[in-house]
Amino acid sequence: MSPGAYARRGLVLGGAAAGALLLTGCNRLSQAPQALHLIDKAEGLTRRAQRLLLAGQPLAAEYRPSEISRVFKANGSIDPQDPAYRALAQNGFANWRLTIGGLVERPLSLSLAQLRALPARTQITRHDCVEGWSAIGQW
Structure with missing residues (x-):
């Protein structure tokens, strides 16, 4: 196997390991009051942006x-x-x-x-x- 293949494999395995490590804290983070407050604020911002950008447009195409x-x-x-x-x-x-x-x-x-x-x-x-x-x- 070429040295480049080993480097790619190491990169993929390292990325997977880092992702798994980050995910271990997701459940605790999703229950934290500060995180829930941030999510609520982001949801409100998303709703206002949607209403501003798509005002007067139906959610689904309408037909005769x-x-x-x-x-x-x-x-x-x-x-x-x-x-x-x-x-x-x-x-x-x-x-x-x-x-x-x-x-x-x-x-x-x-x-x-x-x-x-x-x-x-x-x-x-x-x-x-x-x-x-x-x-x-x-x-």
């Missing part, structure tokens, strides 16, 4: 109603046989609730009626499925 796909594949079942689903469907989902929890500032639970009472907005966008197909639909 005439471009809506005639066939839109269902992902999974359109008639679930699950007993819990069947019980909810029997009474028009009156007992169903959307629970928002976890690492959120204001956890809450909303009924279907409460969701339907919220202001509505629709958009016509393309759904690109990881299975390899795409379709334009109104949401």
Whole structure:
């Protein structure tokens, strides 16, 4: 093997070792209050920059109603046989609730009626499925 190959191999191994050493402190760093404060500040800056640069632009390309796909594949079942689903469907989902929890500032639970009472907005966008197909639909 040439001397250059040994030098490259040493460089790669040294870089991998240095990276592994740096990563050992990542978990502790990610829990440090100072690091979390810095991340929060950076997130706010990123949000303001995005809103400044992309003001008035939709997040996804929008299409005309005439471009809506005639066939839109269902992902999974359109008639679930699950007993819990069947019980909810029997009474028009009156007992169903959307629970928002976890690492959120204001956890809450909303009924279907409460969701339907919220202001509505629709958009016509393309759904690109990881299975390899795409379709334009109104949401």
